[in-house]
Amino acid sequence: xxxxxxxxxxxxxxxxxxxxxxxxxxxxxxxxxxxxxxxxxxxxxxxxxxxxxxxxxxxxxxxxxxxxxxxxxxxxxxxxxxxxxxxxxxxxxxxxxxxxxxxxxxxxxxxxxxxxxxxxxxxxxxxxxxxxxxxxxxxxxxxxxxxxxxxxxxxxxxxxxxxxxxxxxxxxxxxxxxxxxxxxxxxxxxxxxxxxxxxxxxxxxx
Amino acid sequence: xxxxxxxxxxxxxxxxxxxxxxxxxxxxxxxxxxxxxxxxxxxxxxxxxxxxxxxxxxxxxxxxxxxxxxxxxxxxxxxxxxxxxxxxxxxxxxxxxxxxxxxxxxxxxxxxxxxxxxxxxxxxxxxxxxxxxxxxxxxxxxxxxxxxxxxxxxxxxxxxxxxxxxxxxxxxxxxxxxxxxxxxxxxxxxxxxxxxxxxxxxxxxx
Amino acid sequence: xxxxxxxxxxxxxxxxxxxxxxxxxxxxxxxxxxxxxxxxxxxxxxxxxxxxxxxxxxxxxxxxxxxxxxxxxxxxxxxxxxxxxxxxxxxxxxxxxxxxxxxxxxxxxxxxxxxxxxxxxxxxxxxxxxxxxxxxxxxxxxxxxxxxxxxxxxxxxxxxxxxxxxxxxxxxxxxxxxxxxxxxxxxxxxxxxxxxxxxxxxxxxx
Amino acid sequence: xxxxxxxxxxxxxxxxxxxxxxxxxxxxxxxxxxxxxxxxxxxxxxxxxxxxxxxxxxxxxxxxxxxxxxxxxxxxxxxxxxxxxxxxxxxxxxxxxxxxxxxxxxxxxxxxxxxxxxxxxxxxxxxxxxxxxxxxxxxxxxxxxxxxxxxxxxxxxxxxxxxxxxxxxxxxxxxxxxxxxxxxxxxxxxxxxxxxxxxxxxxxxx
Numbered sequence: 001x002x003x004x005x006x007x008x009x010x011x012x013x014x015x016x017x018x019x020x021x022x023x024x025x026x027x028x029x030x031x032x033x034x035x036x037x038x039x040x041x042x043x044x045x046x047x048x049x050x051x052x053x054x055x056x057x058x059x060x061x062x063x064x065x066x067x068x069x070x071x072x073x074x075x076x077x078x079x080x081x082x083x084x085x086x087x088x089x090x091x092x093x094x095x096x097x098x099x100x101x102x103x104x105x106x107x108x109x110x111x112x113x114x115x116x117x118x119x120x121x122x123x124x125x126x127x128x129x130x131x132x133x134x135x136x137x138x139x140x141x142x143x144x145x146x147x148x149x150x151x152x153x154x155x156x157x158x159x160x161x162x163x164x165x166x167x168x169x170x171x172x173x174x175x176x177x178x179x180x181x182x183x184x185x186x187x188x189x190x191x192x193x194x195x196x197x198x199x200x201x202x203x204x205x206x
Numbered sequence: 207x208x209x210x211x212x213x214x215x216x217x218x219x220x221x222x223x224x225x226x227x228x229x230x231x232x233x234x235x236x237x238x239x240x241x242x243x244x245x246x247x248x249x250x251x252x253x254x255x256x257x258x259x260x261x262x263x264x265x266x267x268x269x270x271x272x273x274x275x276x277x278x279x280x281x282x283x284x285x286x287x288x289x290x291x292x293x294x295x296x297x298x299x300x301x302x303x304x305x306x307x308x309x310x311x312x313x314x315x316x317x318x319x320x321x322x323x324x325x326x327x328x329x330x331x332x333x334x335x336x337x338x339x340x341x342x343x344x345x346x347x348x349x350x351x352x353x354x355x356x357x358x359x360x361x362x363x364x365x366x367x368x369x370x371x372x373x374x375x376x377x378x379x380x381x382x383x384x385x386x387x388x389x390x391x392x393x394x395x396x397x398x399x400x401x402x403x404x405x406x407x408x409x410x411x412x
Numbered sequence: 413x414x415x416x417x418x419x420x421x422x423x424x425x426x427x428x429x430x431x432x433x434x435x436x437x438x439x440x441x442x443x444x445x446x447x448x449x450x451x452x453x454x455x456x457x458x459x460x461x462x463x464x465x466x467x468x469x470x471x472x473x474x475x476x477x478x479x480x481x482x483x484x485x486x487x488x489x490x491x492x493x494x495x496x497x498x499x500x501x502x503x504x505x506x507x508x509x510x511x512x513x514x515x516x517x518x519x520x521x522x523x524x525x526x527x528x529x530x531x532x533x534x535x536x537x538x539x540x541x542x543x544x545x546x547x548x549x550x551x552x553x554x555x556x557x558x559x560x561x562x563x564x565x566x567x568x569x570x571x572x573x574x575x576x577x578x579x580x581x582x583x584x585x586x587x588x589x590x591x592x593x594x595x596x597x598x599x600x601x602x603x604x605x606x607x608x609x610x611x612x613x614x615x616x617x618x
Numbered sequence: 619x620x621x622x623x624x625x626x627x628x629x630x631x632x633x634x635x636x637x638x639x640x641x642x643x644x645x646x647x648x649x650x651x652x653x654x655x656x657x658x659x660x661x662x663x664x665x666x667x668x669x670x671x672x673x674x675x676x677x678x679x680x681x682x683x684x685x686x687x688x689x690x691x692x693x694x695x696x697x698x699x700x701x702x703x704x705x706x707x708x709x710x711x712x713x714x715x716x717x718x719x720x721x722x723x724x725x726x727x728x729x730x731x732x733x734x735x736x737x738x739x740x741x742x743x744x745x746x747x748x749x750x751x752x753x754x755x756x757x758x759x760x761x762x763x764x765x766x767x768x769x770x771x772x773x774x775x776x777x778x779x780x781x782x783x784x785x786x787x788x789x790x791x792x793x794x795x796x797x798x799x800x801x802x803x804x805x806x807x808x809x810x811x812x813x814x815x816x817x818x819x820x821x822x823x824x
Contacts, residue, residue, distance in 0.1 A: 013671055013716065047671060053631050053709050085716045086759045087338035088706070091671055095709035098631065116563060129364050132293035133339035136552030139561065140544055141704045143551060148604070149561040151528060151613070154552075158335050160366045162383020177368020188613065192560070195611055201563070201603055219465050219510065259425050259459060259503050291510045292553045294500070297465055301503035304425065322769060338758055345761060346754030346772075347498045354810070355757065355767040357734060357819070397819055398766070405813055407769070407806065499750035541776050544705035545751035570747050572778045574795020589780020 004193050006030055006041035007075035008123075009068075011082040011093035015047055021125040021157070021169055025178065026081040029123060029155050032186035033077075037194060044068055046092045053095055057102040057109065065099050066109070073110050076193045077119045078147070080138055084126025084158070089134045097141055104145060113146045117200045119193045120147035121185055124156040125172065127165045131156035150192040152184040210399050212236055212247035213281035214329075215274075217288040217299035221253055227331040227363070227375055231384065232287040235329060235361050238392035239283075243400060250274055252298045259301055263308040263315065271305050272315075279316050282399045283325045284353070286344055290332025290364070295340045303347055310351060319352045323406045325399045326353035327391055328360040331378065333371045337362035356398040358390040416605050418442055418453035419487035420535075421480075423494040423505035427459055433537040433569070433581055437590065438493040441535060441567050444598035445489075449606060456480055458504045465507055469514040469521065477511050478521070485522050488605045489531045490559070492550055496538025496570070501546045509553055516557060525558045529612045531605045532559035533597055536568040537584065539577045543568035562604040564596040622811050624648055624659040625693035626741075627686075629700040629711035633665055639743040639775070639787055643796065644699040647741060647773050650804035651695075655812065662686055664710045671713055675720040675727065683717050684727070691728050694811045695737045696765070698756055702744025702776070707752045715759055722763060731764045735818045737811045738765035739803055740772040743790065745783045749774035768810040770802040 008030065012020040023043070033039045049064040058066045072078055082093040089097075102108045103115060120142045124131040135154040143149060157172045172178060214236070218226040229249070239245045255270040264272045278284055288299040295303075308314045309321060326348045330337040341360040349355060363378045378384060420442065424432040435455070445451045461476040470478045484490055494505040501509075514520045515527060532554045536543040547566040555561060569584045584590060626648065630638040641661070651657045667682040676684045690696055700711040707715075720726045721733060738760045742749040753772040761767060775790045790796060 013673060053665060055631060055703070085673070085712070085719070086762075087342065088712055088715070088755060091709045091713035091716055094703070094706055094712050097706070098703045098709055101703070113563075129335055129338050129362075131367070132335045132552055135555075136293065136548040136550075137706060138548075139551035139555060140548030140566075143547075143561055143563060143565045144704075146563040148563060149551065149555055149565075151525075151555060151558040151560060153555045153561075156335075156367065158364075158367050160377065160381065161337070161362065161364050162381055162386075171366065175366065175368055180368075191613055195607055199607055199611075201600065219467060253465060261425060261497070291467070291506070291513070292556075294506055294509070294549060297503045297507035297510055300497070300500055300506050303500070304497045304503055307497070319769075341761075342754040342756075342758030343500060344754075345757035345767065346750055349753075349757060349767055349769060349771045350498075352769040354769060355761055357731075357761060357764040357766060359761045360758075394819065401813055401817055405817075407809055499754065541747055541750045541774075543779070544747045548705065568747075568779065570776075570779050572789065572793065573749070573774065573776050574793055574798075583778065587778065587780055592780075 002194060003038040003040055004077060004190060005075045006033065006039055006077045006079065007071055008041065008043040008079045008081055009096065010043060010045050011090045013047060013083065013090055013092065021172060022081045022083050022123060025125055025155060025157060026079050026123040029079060029121065029182045029186050032183050033190050036187055036190040042071065044071065046096065051095060051099065053098065055098055055101040069110060073114050075118065076197060077121060077189050079121045079123055081123040082134065084124060084130040084134060087130040087133060089137065100145060112204065116146040117196045118147055119189050119196065120149055120153065121189045122154040124154065126158050127163065127168055128159050128161045131158045148192055148196060150188040152188050155181040155185045208400060209244040209246055210283060210396055211281045212239065212245055212283045212285065213277055214249040214285045214287055215302065216249060216251050217296045219253060219289065219296055219298065227378060228287045228289050228329060231331055231361060231363060232285050232329040235285060235327065235388045235392050238389050239396050242393055242396040248277065250277065252302065257301060257305065259304065261304055261307040275316060279320050281324065282403060283327060283395050285327045285329055287329040288340065290330060290336040290340060293336040293339060295343065306351060318410065322352040323402045324353055325395050325402065326355055326359065327395045330360065330362040332364050333369065333374055334365050334367045337364045354398055354402060356394040358394050361387040361391045414606060415450040415452055416489060416602060417487045418445065418451055418489045418491065419483055420453065420455040420491045420493055421508065422455060422457050423502045425459060425495065425502055425504065433584060434493045434495050434535060437537055437567060437569060438491050438535040441491060441533065441594045441598050444595050445602050448599055448602040454483065456483065458508065463507060463511065465510065467510055467513040481522060485526050487530065488609060489533060489601050491533045491535055493535040494546065496536060496542040496546060499542040499545060501549065512557060524616065528558040529608045530559055531601050531608065532561055532565065533601045534566040536566065538570050539575065539580055540571050540573045543570045560604055560608060562600040564600045567593040567597045620812060621656040621658055622695060622808055623693045624651065624657055624695045624697065625689055626659065626661040626697045626699055627714065628661060628663045629708045631665060631701065631708055639790060640699045640701050640741060643743055643773060643775060644697050644741040647697060647739065647800045647804050650801050651808050654805055654808040660689065662689065664714065669713060669717065671716065673716055673719040687728060691732050693736065694815060695739060695807050697739045697741055699741040700752065702742060702748040702752060705748040705751060707755065718763060730822065734764040735814045736765055737807050737814065738767055738771065739807045742772065742774040744776050745781065745786055746777050746779045749776045766810055766814060768806040770806050773799040773803045
């Protein structure tokens with residue numbers, strides 16, 4: 001089996017990755033990818049890195065974004081993983097979308113269209129409501145960033161309105177729909193990543 | 207107590223209003239309004255009316271929209287009630303937003319800014335996910351349509367992802383958060399409607 | 413060159429397709445596809461068809477949706493083309509998304525996952541503001557419907573806030589960004605459609 | 619005339635407030651308020667403050683959010699002013715929405731429902747597309763945060779797709795629609811703020 005490189009970008013606001021609902025679902029998706037290819041993966045917990053707000057490739061002052069961008073360049077599949085805060089992707093996810101603006105401009109050290117031939121997957125968790133709207137907002141932007149978005153590219157969990165957030169992990173782990181989605185997402189991301197490794201989009205002539 | 211006129215516009219796709227989750231929550235909100243004012247209310251189940259797609263005030267051919275628009279003009283509070291379909295307000299709700307376009311143009315028989323001094327409330331129900339995004343989309347448009355949107359102007363129910371939709375009504379009725387929201391929405395809509403009846407926005411001079 | 417079948421679904425509220433901004437941009441995208449494959453295409457102007465609101469595959473009473481759904485099944489690329497009304501896709505586009513709900517249920521005459529191995533493109537036009545939000549809402553849903561969404565899958569035009577809508581077509585036709593987007597969208601949709609014809613997703617075993 | 623306290627929260631990513639499109643439009647709205655009341659105003663340029671990501675009232679480590687939250691408590695009208703980045707409010711605006719989460723929990727030093735009886739206005743600028751979606755996302759959340767949203771609560775500028783962003787300020791300043799919106803927003807915010815100062819929502823008994 002060919003090796004597929006996967007990168008998780010986790011935008012959870014919690015500093016401890018081990019207790020992150022979002023991380024747990026993202027890793028479930030990666031785990032299920034192993035049925036379809038050899039998987040090499042790494043994970044970036046964004047809150048543990050110094051990433052100033054801005055729209056340049058490198059804003060200086062110890063900016064860790066250029067190194068993370070290089071990891072993105074090296075990956076075949078990138079999982080954008082975010083919690084829901086007030087119906088929106090977290091400010092950390094929005095901040096890296098802003099930082100990706102320099103990819104679109106084409107003048108970054110990563111070259112023109114650095115995300116072409118890469119596949120994007122999405123993982124979202126929240127106590128209630130907002131996953132589909134966040135997924136939509138991400139897919140829209142990621143297509144303009146030149147990612148390919150396969151069928152079932154998103155796995156999410158949202159609970160019923162008005163429950164105690166402390167019991168979220170417990171209810172989520174019991175939810176069979178999440179496992180089914182993760183299976184579909186994993187299969188679809190890997191199939192598409194392998195296709196694009198073998199048959200990449202032709203380069204722009206200019 | 208002063209009488210407040212309430213109109214429910216129900217955009218459910220189901221023809222039988224009696225089994226509409228959305229209708230049941232909308233009527234719960236209206237019921238709780240009775241603690242704060244005399245309430246006179248009527249309800250329009252949009253799917254039972256002939257409302258062609260379009261953006262004029264009257265598109266002819268038995269168009270029932272002008273009569274519904276007149277009911278809106280006569281109301282103090284309008285509850286926009288919609289189910290969730292693929293994360294969006296139903297096509298019936300979108301259709302009446304499009305028909306309200308003529309209000310914004312100011313050349314309808316209802317006069318300039320026909321919705322000024324009216325209060326909008328929102329009711330949304332769906333098996334899972336989407337209420338806050340739909341609520342957001344409606345509040346944005348309704349502010350431009352000159353409605354006032356009070357605090358807690360929306361009451362909704364959404365369930366956990368992946369449950370059997372047939373059990374939605376049962377789970378919804380048990381959900382205490384919906385009752386609390388309905389109470390907050392009712393109180394806030396009535397307070398604001400009474401304020402605007404007594405202290406309306408000054409008319410435009412031109 | 414292999415033949416690629418393209419279907420335009422145009423959700424314009426105007427009855428005359430010849431004057432539709434949306435149709436004109438959609439046909440520009442199809443025209444540019446001809447550089448990359450033999451293209452066979454047809455176009456459905458939704459407002460000219462009887463498509464009742466609902467969520468079943470066939471709601472009876474002269475319902476033309478099943479015939480349109482069959483055209484979707486026969487296509488390799490489907491262009492979802494919509495104007496913007498109050499920041500949202502038109503009610504006609506929302507109505508067919510609702511009607512596509514039966515695809516997701518898997519019990520339609522079209523079989524399980526009828527949209528797998530198809531590529532979705534998006535075309536949006538509006539006087540101002542809303543294209544990216546509508547594109548996002550569509551990409552989110554279409555991924556769950558099993559479409560593949562290639563890079564740059566959307567071509568749109570929006571004007572500056574507050575201009576005279578009568579001059580929209582004129583300003584749009586002068587706008588070079590629309591042509592560039594159409595070129596990118598065409599190339600990307602055709603490349604991906606050809607890939608999926610040659611290397612389809614494996615069928616589900618169950 | 620009574621004095622109305624206005625606070626601008628500017629979420630621009632640019633460090634120099636003097637060149638901020640968003641700031642310039644926000645100040646235009648405040649300027650037009652002076653026709654309707656005595657206005658006292660201050661402005662917080664968020665990027666110049668240390669506001670860590672999080673959801674507590676005070677996350678320590680020189681967190682400047684509690685002081686900004688106190689300014690919000692002291693204001694009658696708050697203008698949420700944001701640029702558009704990839705169709706969304708900036709990460710700085712999302713970050714303060716997350717920090718406002720503690721208002722909703724009711725256990726902050728500001729007391730229960732600290733934003734009740736306050737009026738929210740919105741200012742958005744961007745090269746193209748996204749203002750109405752951002753406005754919608756903000757109005758939805760702000761209603762749940764107990765703000766009142768008056769008619770025409772948002773003033774925005776967006777340009778035509780594909781123009782040179784360097785010419786944004788010039789095109790924006792020529793745009794008459796922005797001035798008209800600012801006038802409507804100013805009038806409506808002040809009328810509603812005065813009403814709520816004189817006739818506040820009744821306090822919760824519990």
